[in-house]
Structure formats: structure tokens, C-alpha cells
Amino acid sequence: MSTPTYKMEVKDLKLWYGDFQALHGLDLAIPEKKITAFIGPSGCGKSTFIKSLNRMNDLIETCRIEGTIELDGKNIYDPKTDVNQLRKKVGMVFQQPNPFPKSIYDNIAYGPRTHGIKNKKELDEIVERSLKQAAIWDEVKDYLDRNALSISGGQQQRICIARALAVGPEVLLMDEPTSALDPISTAKIEELVSDLKSEYTIVMVTHNMQQASRVSDETAFFLNGHIIEHGDTRKIFTNPDQEETENYISGRFG
Amino acid sequence: MSAKIIRGFVYLSAAITFGMLGYVIIFILINGVRFLTPDLFAWNSTSQNVSMMPAIITTLYVVGGTLLVTTPIGVFTGFYLVEYANRKNPIVKAVSMATDTLAAVPSIVYGLFGFLFFVTFLSFRLSLIAGILTSVIMSLPLIIRATEEALISTGRPIREASYALGAGKLRTIFTVVLPVAMPGILSGIILATGRVIGETAALLYTLGSASNIPGGLFSSGRTLALHMFVLSNEGFHVDQAYATAVVLLLFVLILNGLSTLVSARLSKGGK
Amino acid sequence: MRRAYDEELEQLHRKFYQMGCKVNEAIYKSIKAFVNHDKELAKGVIEEDKEINQFEHDLEQACIELIALQQPVTTDLRKIITVMKASADLERMGDHAVSISKSTIRVKGNKRNSMIEGMISDAGEKIKKMGEEVITAYIEYDTEKAVEIANYDYLVDSLTHDIKEACISEMKKDPELVLGATDYIMASTYIERIGDYITNISEWIVYFQTGEIQELNTHHSYDEL
Numbered sequence: 007m008s009t010p011t012y013k014m015e016v017k018d019l020k021l022w023y024g025d026f027q028a029l030h031g032l033d034l035a036i037p038e039k040k041i042t043a044f045i046g047p048s049g050c051g052k053s054t055f056i057k058s059l060n061r062m063n064d065l066i067e068t069c070r071i072e073g074t075i076e077l078d079g080k081n082i083y084d085p086k087t088d089v090n091q092l093r094k095k096v097g098m099v100f101q102q103p104n105p106f107p108k109s110i111y112d113n114i115a116y117g118p119r120t121h122g123i124k125n126k127k128e129l130d131e132i133v134e135r136s137l138k139q140a141a142i143w144d145e146v147k148d149y150l151d152r153n154a155l156s157i158s159g160g161q162q163q164r165i166c167i168a169r170a171l172a173v174g175p176e177v178l179l180m181d182e183p184t185s186a187l188d189p190i191s192t193a194k195i196e197e198l199v200s201d202l203k204s205e206y207t208i209v210m211v212t213h214n215m216q217q218a219s220r221v222s223d224e225t226a227f228f229l230n231g232h233i234i235e236h237g238d239t240r241k242i243f244t245n246p247d248q249e250e251t252e253n254y255i256s257g258r259f260g
Numbered sequence: 261m262s263a264k265i266i267r268g269f270v271y272l273s274a275a276i277t278f279g280m281l282g283y284v285i286i287f288i289l290i291n292g293v294r295f296l297t298p299d300l301f302a303w304n305s306t307s308q309n310v311s312m313m314p315a316i317i318t319t320l321y322v323v324g325g326t327l328l329v330t331t332p333i334g335v336f337t338g339f340y341l342v343e344y345a346n347r348k349n350p351i352v353k354a355v356s357m358a359t360d361t362l363a364a365v366p367s368i369v370y371g372l373f374g375f376l377f378f379v380t381f382l383s384f385r386l387s388l389i390a391g392i393l394t395s396v397i398m399s400l401p402l403i404i405r406a407t408e409e410a411l412i413s414t415g416r417p418i419r420e421a422s423y424a425l426g427a428g429k430l431r432t433i434f435t436v437v438l439p440v441a442m443p444g445i446l447s448g449i450i451l452a453t454g455r456v457i458g459e460t461a462a463l464l465y466t467l468g469s470a471s472n473i474p475g476g477l478f479s480s481g482r483t484l485a486l487h488m489f490v491l492s493n494e495g496f497h498v499d500q501a502y503a504t505a506v507v508l509l510l511f512v513l514i515l516n517g518l519s520t521l522v523s524a525r526l527s528k529g530g531k
Numbered sequence: 532m533r534r535a536y537d538e539e540l541e542q543l544h545r546k547f548y549q550m551g552c553k554v555n556e557a558i559y560k561s562i563k564a565f566v567n568h569d570k571e572l573a574k575g576v577i578e579e580d581k582e583i584n585q586f587e588h589d590l591e592q593a594c595i596e597l598i599a600l601q602q603p604v605t606t607d608l609r610k611i612i613t614v615m616k617a618s619a620d621l622e623r624m625g626d627h628a629v630s631i632s633k634s635t636i637r638v639k640g641n642k643r644n645s646m647i648e649g650m651i652s653d654a655g656e657k658i659k660k661m662g663e664e665v666i667t668a669y670i671e672y673d674t675e676k677a678v679e680i681a682n683y684d685y686l687v688d689s690l691t692h693d694i695k696e697a698c699i700s701e702m703k704k705d706p707e708l709v710l711g712a713t714d715y716i717m718a719s720t721y722i723e724r725i726g727d728y729i730t731n732i733s734e735w736i737v738y739f740q741t742g743e744i745q746e747l748n749t750h751h752s753y754d755e756l
Contacts, residue, residue: 062424067346094426104417106436116435117425166421173425193533200535219600220536243599 013038013177013207014059019073021051021058023066028054030231031073036177041199041208043218043239046228047254052211055228056179059209060096061089077177094121097175101182103162105154105169110137110146113154113165117173132172140168141198160191167198171206178202180210184217196221215255219243227251288509292502300503305471310497312504314473315487318388319457319511321474322467322483325392326456330399331449337400338407338445343433363401370398371462379466386468386480394466395459399452406448410441443522450519457511460485484508536601540610543593544670547614547621550586551666554621554628557583558662558725561628562655565635565718566648573632583625590618613739617669620728620735624662627721627728634714641711647697651715654690654722657683658729665729665736674740677733681747687726694719 014036021029029051036042044052054063061082063069074081082092094117105113114133123129133150137143142164146157154165163183170178180199184192199208200221212218218225219239226236227250235242235251246252302311337355345352374394384390414437422432460483468480469490482490484504491501557576564572594615597603603611661683668676698712734747 060424062420065420065423090426090428092426093424098420098424100417100420100424102417104421106418106421107440116422116427120425120427120431169421169425197533216602219602240596240600244595 011038012036013078014209015076015079016059017074017076019055019058019071019075021054021063021072022068022070024068028231029058032231032233034226034233034236036207036209037224038207039203039205040223041203041210041221042224042226043222044209044211044226044228045213045215045218045254048213050228051231052226052228053181056181056209056211057098059177059179060093060098061087062093062098064089090120094173095175096177096179097170097173098179098181099163099167099170099183102186103159103166105162105165107153107155109151110154110157110165111150113169114172117169121173136168136172137165139171139202140164141194141201142168158191160187160194163187163191163195164198167195171202175206177207177209180208182211182213185213192217227254229254285509288502288505291499292504292506295499295503296506297503300500307471310471310491310500312484312487312500312507314471315482315484315504316507317473318467318481319483319485321388321481322391322395322463323453323456325388326395326399327449327453329392330396330403330452333396334400334403334448334452335407335445337404338411339433341404342408342411343429343437359401359404362397363405366461367398367459368461370394371465373397374462374466384478386466386470387478388467388474388481389477391463391467391481391483394462395456398459398462399455402452402455403445403448406451407441407445410444410448411437413444414440447519447522450515450522454512454515454519457483457508457515458485459483460489464489484511536597536607539593539597540607543590543597543611543614546586546590546593547618548666548670550583550590550618550621551662551669553579553583553586554625555659555662555666557625557628559655559659561631561635562652562658562718562722565631566652566655568635568638568643570636573635576632577629580625580629583622587618587622590614609739609742613669613735617732617735620731624725624728627725631718631721634717638711638714641714642705642707643711644701644708644715647694647701647712647715650690650694650697651718651722654687654694654719657687657690658722658725661687661726661729665732669732669736672736672740674737677736678747681730681733684726684730687723691719691723 012035016032016034016036019029019032020027032055044056046052057063058071059075059082063071071083073083075083077092077095081087082096106116108116111133114136115129118129118132123132134143134147137146142161145161146152146165149157154162157165163186167178167183183199184195187195196217199210202208203223210218210222222239224237225239225242227234227242227246227248229250235246235248237247242251243255246255252258299309300311301313302309303313305311305314337359341352341356345355347353371394374390374397378384378390378393379386382390418436418440419432422436427436463483463486467482467486469482469486470480471482471487474481485508488501488504488508491497491504557579560572561576563569564576594611597611598608601607661680664676665680667673668680695716698708698715702708702712730747734745737747738744
């Protein structure tokens with residue numbers, strides 16, 4: 007294996023909500039064009055952590071952060087960072103499909119329009135390309151003016167993925183993207199995610215350990231705001247170094 | 261067994277409610293429709309024809325004037341409270357509580373306040389402007405509340421989605437949140453309109469009861485509800501009061517219909 | 532996801548086939564070397580056994596990872612289990628080829644018996660054919676063929692039995708043959724064991740198709756003793 011290049015590097019990240027410390031000095035390198043999965047029990051900090059990678063935690067008033075997160079070597083918490091530009095580079099897909107109550111077309115075009123693309127032809131191209139990348143073009147190409155809320159949950163989530171891809175991100179954060187979906191939609195999204203890694207660096211939080219094992223290249227196990235173990239998914243799932251990891255993965259946990 | 265009793269009770273309650281409503285409407289229609297003569301819509305009101313035309317015009321003035329002032333203030337206050345204010349700030353808490361309290365205050369209290377402040381202290385006398393300003397204060401909490409509710413019900417997820425695409429706060433609020441909240445805000449405005457149309461007590465002390473179309477902001481007038489109140493109070497034209505009630509009822513029904521329509525659209529959009 | 536998983540399963544399949552070919556070749560060569568007293572060829576078989584062992588190691592590793600990462604069920608699970616168990620049998624077959632080769636190298640100017648060597652060569656031919664067929668049956672998931680192959684094992688068994696009888700009667704005639712004949716008996720026993728492993732592989736093919744683990748060719752009949 008060649009030495010991996012790292013897209014993002016987290017160094018000694020500490021995070022508080024008010025007086026409560028949610029993350030206790032995390033260090034993690036996220037390899038480029040690979041899928042990194044975060045697993046761990048509820049409340050272990052994995053969702054909090056993924057939200058700090060594109061500064062979505064800024065929206066929470068009581069949230070305070072120490073340490074650095076570098077994207078291509080630049081600290082995203084630097085005061086000079088343009089948060090909107092950061093989020094353009096580091097896209098996000100949420101747990102619940104959250105399309106805007108607008109047409110499918112307008113959903114996908116929202117991001118590009120936000121970043122100044124007005125040309126109709128250019129927008130058309132972006133919409134088509136993004137929907138194709140999200141493997142939903144064939145299902146919706148004849149209904150682009152239909153309200154995005156009128157399609158199924160699994161389709162909505164792929165619309166949300168397409169919407170995130172439309173701004174041309176380099177990193178895609180996915181916070182439990184399939185936990186609200188049925189198994190078939192889940193399988194489609196997993197398939198899609200593994201296809202996307204040829205172009206994007208993907209970070210995925212999942213409650214579903216099988217999903218982490220099936221999809222990811224690297225896995226990080228979170229517990230109580232610490233990263234207990236991080237490494238090659240094959241290693242984590244066959245022979246983890248830490249007992250806590252072993253207990254969690256094998257279902258012997260608390 | 262007990263389920264049957266409960267079900268019977270539910271049906272009985274529903275029957276009483278609809279029965280009373282139906283009785284009121286039918287009673288007004290029977291007593292009023294007969295007296296709806298062209299005379300009643302004459303342009304000039306005299307003590308003979310007791311035309312309600314000036315009252316209709318005045319009602320439109322008051323409603324229009326009130327909405328013109330109250331809508332921007334109310335909507336922006338709602339936006340401020342939901343989108344910008346820190347909920348934990350004591351001042352914001354106070355504003356929020358004041359809004360709730362104002363919504364529950366009986367209208368006669370507004371009337372007295374309007375009389376003491378606008379009519380006497382600011383020497384507006386009984387006038388259109390005093391009536392409008394009092395109505396503004398009265399309807400403000402309704403619009404603020406409705407705006408707040410509408411904004412809150414848009415929920416976090418679509419805002420997060422917008423921010424995560426690199427959109428700023430203004431863009432998020434105006435292109436994502438506002439379209440979703442619009443029907444809710446509109447239904448609040450309609451509710452406020454309904455309240456102003458039906459108001460008597462507060463306007464009696466501020467707008468006065470002049471029977472002609474107000475000549476300007478500082479002249480007195482009477483809205484439909486006031487007109488009806490005055491007619492039935494004087495006791496000479498009770499039949500015409502009923503006819504006025506029919507028109508008022510029509511106004512309110514139309515407004516309620518509009519409001520229902522808008523709420524239906526709101527709940528459909530919010531799914 | 533399913534696509535990548537299917538690809539990995541397919542690769543498992545291909546690798547197993549390659550290993551099977553390698554093992555069959557080793558068996559064939561080892562018997563040829565034994566009959567022809569070709570020590571160089573025998574050495575080659577021993578050398579190549581390392582590759583066979585590596586194959587088994589890789590297959591087992593891949594199976595373990597697939598089980599851990601994909602949590603296979605139904606057909607997928609049976610496919611993986613089949614490869615895992617059958618590859619262990621293949622590896623043992625390879626070891627027996629090594630044993631035969633070792634005895635080829637050990638032999639130093641013993642007296643030979645061309646009649647018995649001919650019989651061993653025959654048995655070798657049979658086992659080679661069975662080995663090739665079982666791999667084909669695996670690749671084609673051909674249960675009927677697998678059952679058929681398992682039944683051939685009787686032929687190998689009776690051949691080895693004949694070789695033993697022949698050795699004993701030849702040894703009685705010519706005591707100088709004892710050293711060489713012992714090797715003949717051992718070689719024929721190895722061949723017989725290889726036949727048993729082929730039967731095992733047939734059983735795994737049946738398992739893959741039916742999900743039932745059954746004994747195809749038990750040697751529990753007292754008549755043969």
C-alpha cells in the first residue's frame with residue numbers, strides 16, 4: 007500500500023457544549039478519496055465530531071472549540087476562514103432526508119445559485135450531472151419540477167446527496183445517512199457511497215456496524231468523547247487492539 | 261359500556277356546538293336579510309336611512325391602515341425573536357412574555373389605553389388615527405405569534421441543509437425559511453384582520469362613532485361592528501342592526517374561509 | 532456495495548480454482564516422479580507446495596474478512612464456508628503429494644517392481660482424473676457430478692487394496708523387495724487419502740448447493756476390512 011495522503015487532519019480537538027465537554031482532545035487523519043466510518047454508541051461524540059469538520063457546530067451558541075482541524079493543511083477554525091467557502095468544500099448529508107420544499111431542480115440548483123451561478127444552461131448541466139452521480143437521474147429526470155417532498159424517503163436522501171454534490175465539494179460528510187431508510191434504499195445509498203469514493207473523500211457516521219464494515223476503508227471507534235481506536239476497517243473488525251472496541255463491535259457492550 | 265357513554269357525550273357536545281352556531285347564524289339571517297334594502301347602502305348616512313355604507317368604508321380604512329402598520333412591525337419582530345435574538349437573553353424573554361400577555365388582554369383595556377394615550381394625551385381626539393393605532397397594538401401580538409410559530413415550524417433540518425451548502429444567514433432566511441413560513445404568517449395576518457373587523461369596545465373609545473365617512477386621519481368614524489352596536493344601543497333601528505349583522509357575518513365568514521384555505525396550504529407544505 | 536461484495540466472492544471462486552489446478556498438478560507430478568524415480572521432479576513438487584500453502588492462507592484470510600465485514604448469510608455464507616473447508620482439503624492433498632515426493636527422494640537403489648509401479652501409476656491416473664473433475668464440479672456447482680466423483684473413490688480404494696495385496700505377495704516371493712514395497716504401500720495409502728479428501732470436497736459442493744452437510748462415501752462398511 008502506498009502511503010495515504012490525508013485530506014483532513016484533526017489535532018487535539020476539544021469541544022464543549024456550555025460546561026459539558028463532549029470531545030476530549032481528538033487526533034485523527036482522514037485519508038483522501040477513502041471512506042472513513044465513525045462508529046460508537048449514542049452520545050459518544052461521533053456526530054458532534056463530524057459536525058465540527060464543516061463547522062456546523064458554529065450554529066450552536068453554547069459550543070466552544072479548541073484545537074485545530076486542517077483541510078489541505080489549512081486550519082478551518084482560523085478566524086480568517088470563510089465558513090461558507092469551507093462548507094462549499096466540505097459538504098454534508100444529514101440523518102433525516104431534508105430536501106427543501108421546492109422542486110427537485112431547485113433543490114439541486116440551490117447550492118450553485120448560492121455560489122453565484124446564474125446561467126440556466128450551466129445550472130441544467132450541474133443538475134443533471136449531480137443527479138447522475140447520486141444515481142437518481144433515471145428515476146427523476148422526467149419530474150424535475152415536482153416537489154422534492156413528493157418522492158420516497160430513499161429518493162429524497164439521494165436528492166440530498168445530489169444537492170450536496172452540486173456545489174462541487176471535496177469532502178462529503180454523512181451523518182447516519184441511512185438510519186431513516188428501509189433496507190433497499192440503504193443498500194442503494196451504500197452502493198452509491200462506495201462509487202463516490204473515487205472522487206470524494208467521505209466521512210460517515212453510522213450506528214450500523216455492518217454498514218461501517220461493508221462500506222468503509224477506515225473505521226474510528228468513539229467512546230465518551232474519545233477515539234478509542236482508529237485504523238483499517240478489516241483490522242478493526244477482525245482483530246481490534248482495544249478491548250472496548252472488541253466489546254462494542256461484538257455486541258458485548260454495557 | 262363506558263366507551264358508549266363517552267362517545268354519546270362527544271356527539272352531544274358536537275351537536276350543542278354546531279346547534280348553537282347554526283342557531284345564531286339562522287337567527288341573524290332571518291332577522292336581518294329581510295331588511296337589507298338598497299337604502300342601507302346609500303352613500304350618505306342619515307338618521308333616517310341609517311346607511312351602513314360609510315361604516316363599510318371606514319372598516320376598510322381601519323383594517324387597511326392597521327395592517328399597513330402592524331404587518332411589517334409584527335413580522336419583523338417575529339423574525340427577530342426566532343432568527344436573531346438569543347432566547348436566553350432576559351430582555352428577549354420579557355418581549356416574548358409581553359407578547360403572550362398582550363394577546364390575552366381584553367379589548368376594553370386597549371380601548372381605555374387608546375383613549376387615555378392617543379385621544380387625550382396626544383390630543384388626537386376621537387379619530388381614525390387613534391382607532392388605527394389602537395388596533396395596531398391590539399393585533400400586533402397576533403401577528404408576532406403567528407410569525408414566530410410559522411418560523412419555528414419550518415424546523416432546523418432545512419436551515420441546516422442550507423447552511424451546509426455554504427449559504428449565509430440572510431439567504432437561508434429569505435430563500436428557504438420565508439417561503440415555507442409564508443402561509444403561516446399570512447394566516448396570522450388574516451386572523452388579525454378578523455379581530456379588527458369584529459372589534460367594538462376598543463374602537464368606541466378611540467375611533468368614536470361619527471356616522472359619516474371620515475374626512476381625514478383626524479376625523480371620527482364608525483366601523484361596521486360599531487355601527488351595529490350604536491344602532492342596537494339607540495333602539496330605533498334594531499332591524500337595520502340585524503341587517504348590518506348579516507353583512508358583518510359575511511365579512512367574517514369570508515375571512516375565516518381565507519384563513520382556513522391558507523392554513524390548509526401551510527400544513528400541506530409543511531409535511 | 533453488493534457489487535463489490537459479489538466481485539470479492541467471484542475472486543474467491545477463481546482463486547480456489549487456481550489452487551485446485553495447482554494441487555492436481557502437484558499430485559500428478561509427484562506420482563509421475565515416484566514411478567519414474569525422478570528426484571528432480573519430486574523436489575519441484577516440494578518447492579511448489581509453498582505456493583499451495585500460500586493459496587490456502589490467502590483464501591482463508593479472504594474468507595475471514597468477508598465473514599467479518601459482510602456478515603454473509605444464505606448462499607453467500609455457504610459459498611464462503613465451502614471455499615474455506617475445501618481449500619483446507621486441497622492443502623492436505625498437496626501435503627500428501629509432498630509426502631509421496633519425499634519418499635521418491637528417500638529411495639536409494641531399492642529393488643523395484645514394474646508390475647506394482649504400473650498399478651500405482653494407474654491409481655495415480657485415476658486420482659488425477661478425480662481431482663480434475665472435482666474442481667470442475669466445484670466451478671460448475673454440479674452436485675450430481677460431485678456425488679459421482681465421490682463414488683469413484685471405491686475404485687481408488689480397491690486399487691490401493693490390490694496394490695497392498697500385490698506388495699505382500701511379491702515380498703513373500705522376494706524379500707529384497709521389502710524396502711521398496713514399504714514405500715509402495717505408503718504411496719498407495721497417500722493416494723487413497725487423497726481420494727478421501729476429494730470425497731470431502733464433493734461433500735462441500737453438495738453442501739453449497741443443498742445446505743446439507745452429508746457424508747458421501749463413508750468407509751464404515753465392515754466388509755472391506
